[in-house]
Amino acid sequence: MSSIMTNGAAIAALASLRAINSALDQSQIRISSGYRVGSAADNAAYWSIATTMRSDERAMGAAGDALALGAATVDTAYSGMAAAVEIVDEFKAKLVAARQPGVDKEKINTELTQLKEQLRTIVDSSSFSGQNWLEWNTAADSDDKTIVSSFVRDAAGAIRLDTLKYDVTTGVGVTGINYLIDNGGAGQYGILTSDAFATSVGAGSAFVILKGASNPPSTVEIILTQATTETEVEDMVKTVDAMLLRMTDVTATLGALKSRIDIQNEFLNQLRSAVEVGVGQLVDADMNEEATRMKALQTQQQLGIQALSIANSNAQNILSLFR
Numbered sequence: 001m002s003s004i005m006t007n008g009a010a011i012a013a014l015a016s017l018r019a020i021n022s023a024l025d026q027s028q029i030r031i032s033s034g035y036r037v038g039s040a041a042d043n044a045a046y047w048s049i050a051t052t053m054r055s056d057e058r059a060m061g062a063a064g065d066a067l068a069l070g071a072a073t074v075d076t077a078y079s080g081m082a083a084a085v086e087i088v089d090e091f092k093a094k095l096v097a098a099r100q101p102g103v104d105k106e107k108i109n110t111e112l113t114q115l116k117e118q119l120r121t122i123v124d125s126s127s128f129s130g131q132n133w134l135e136w137n138t139a140a141d142s143d144d145k146t147i148v149s150s151f152v153r154d155a156a157g158a159i160r161l162d163t164l165k166y167d168v169t170t171g172v173g174v175t176g177i178n179y180l181i182d183n184g185g186a187g188q189y190g191i192l193t194s195d196a197f198a199t200s201v202g203a204g205s206a207f208v209i210l211k212g213a214s215n216p217p218s219t220v221e222i223i224l225t226q227a228t229t230e231t232e233v234e235d236m237v238k239t240v241d242a243m244l245l246r247m248t249d250v251t252a253t254l255g256a257l258k259s260r261i262d263i264q265n266e267f268l269n270q271l272r273s274a275v276e277v278g279v280g281q282l283v284d285a286d287m288n289e290e291a292t293r294m295k296a297l298q299t300q301q302q303l304g305i306q307a308l309s310i311a312n313s314n315a316q317n318i319l320s321l322f323r
Helices: 008-033 044-098 105-125 196-200 230-283 287-322
Strands: 145-153 159-166 206-208 219-221
Touching: 008 287, 044 105, 044 145, 044 159, 044 230, 145 230, 159 230, 196 206, 196 230, 206 230
Parallel strands: 206 219
Antiparallel strands: 145 159
């Protein structure tokens, strides 16, 4: 039956054309944005996961920045300690030379004085962003140093910040000393300013290389004069050697921490890349697929317009019956 009131073919063609236009609009949005899931309306589950993971990836980036800052601080401390080891090694060699009979000890002491000044310069210069791990200035410097290493979300959704720790000191004993110089009156914690090393080797005097801020009056700074005895020189050598061994341990610890930071930084970069790829697999549009789909939809759109035009022409054909 033909009707001029209801054109079923045109209605069907129009509905088909609307569906094609809607699909074409969606395809164009995906191509222009690059996302298959660009909002919660597209896929609520995938959008929620992607949004959370993007937030976590940004947090990982911030952790990476903090790790880089910590790496620079550790590198500075490591470089300073390594340089100080070389100076103290030379310091010990000068003392050994002073043990030889007939040597002018006062001339050697002049060299020792220059080495002491160089040690102070190294310690003062080993600072990054206001942090100096070689100098004891306040009691707060005894706190362990922590470096943010990563951002973690566990299976339950709880988050935490993992850190790397550098144990500055566990006491005033030889094994607990990591600083080089005590400048703040907090105690004899600096390797170069602590008389604990002289005690550990049984030296007759409480020898130190440098005087700290709170050394007791009994502490004796290593100074050579013509009156310095061979026994005193031997005690000085033993004391400096004990200090040097401790400095070597600290340098090795800083070196190990430096290597761990490098490994963690590489892992963090890989983890961020994995998260980014994973999010992309959830929400990114396949541009090849979308381009092919758009081409097909454009063809369907043209055919739909033609079909609607044909359906609308049916009513015009009825007029010819009344001519």
